[in-house]
Amino acid sequence: MYRAVNEIDMGTDLEKVLVSKEDIEAKLVELAAEIDRDYAGRDLLIVGVLKGAVMVMADLARALSSNVTMDWMAVSSYGAGTKSSGVVRILKDLDTDIAGRHVLIVEDIIDSGLTLSWLISNLGSRGPASLEVCTLLRKPEAAKVEIDVKYTGFDIPNEFVVGYGLDYAEKYRNLPFVGTLAPHVYGG
Numbered sequence: 250m251y252r253a254v255n256e257i258d259m260g261t262d263l264e265k266v267l268v269s270k271e272d273i274e275a276k277l278v279e280l281a282a283e284i285d286r287d288y289a290g291r292d293l294l295i296v297g298v299l300k301g302a303v304m305v306m307a308d309l310a311r312a313l314s315s316n317v318t319m320d321w322m323a324v325s326s327y328g329a330g331t332k333s334s335g336v337v338r339i340l341k342d343l344d345t346d347i348a349g350r351h352v353l354i355v356e357d358i359i360d361s362g363l364t365l366s367w368l369i370s371n372l373g374s375r376g377p378a379s380l381e382v383c384t385l386l387r388k389p390e391a392a393k394v395e396i397d398v399k400y401t402g403f404d405i406p407n408e409f410v411v412g413y414g415l416d417y418a419e420k421y422r423n424l425p426f427v428g429t430l431a432p433h434v435y436g437g
């Protein structure tokens with residue numbers, strides 16, 4: 250067994266753990282059971298949005314008891330600073346033609362929802378048999394657009410979080426939990 254970064258290693262950079270490793274694992278097992286049930290007898294393609302969804306994809310996929318295929322997209326949202334603008338550019342498109350396929354988009358977090366809303370209409374225009382969304386985290390108070398999310402892990406407060414795929418300036422993605430950072434990390 251390996252030894253992941255823990256709260257103590259984080260020292261004063263960590264403000265608090267919001268969702269523990271154990272809670273994430275238990276939730277993904279629950280979601281996977283729902284997905285298994287909902288897609289029974291159908292071929293499912295899960296699409297991960299790079300880079301944040303890497304951890305969720307890896308752990309969710311391994312909790313599924315049916316075979317799925319996996320593909321990846323990378324998108325970047327134009328806009329000033331850290332705020333999403335809703336104007337999206339594809340950095341890496343799917344390798345797969347999704348026409349007639351059952352597609353499940355897997356996301357790390359839905360903040361404003363602008364990126365995902367664009368992605369849903371983009372993938373939707375390619376003629377999938379079905380298109381649904383699974384996200385580990387969602388910030389309901391930050392929503393700028395309503396998105397119909399079929400599988401949600403945790404609703405969290407409107408705070409910037411890191412870990413389990415989520416970064417601040419490309420750091421902290423490898424934390425096994427989701428947490429908030431102390432203000433001094435942001436230079437505050």
Ligand code: IMP
Nearest residue numbers: 301333359360361362363364409410415
């Ligand atoms: P949205 O378009 O505002 O929903 O933001 C989408 C993307 O912004 C997410 O897929 C994340 O990559 C990033 N993001 C949003 N909130 C956070 C956060 O709290 N921590 C780290 N990344 C975030």
Ligand code: MG
Nearest residue numbers: 298301357358
């Ligand atoms: Mg993302």
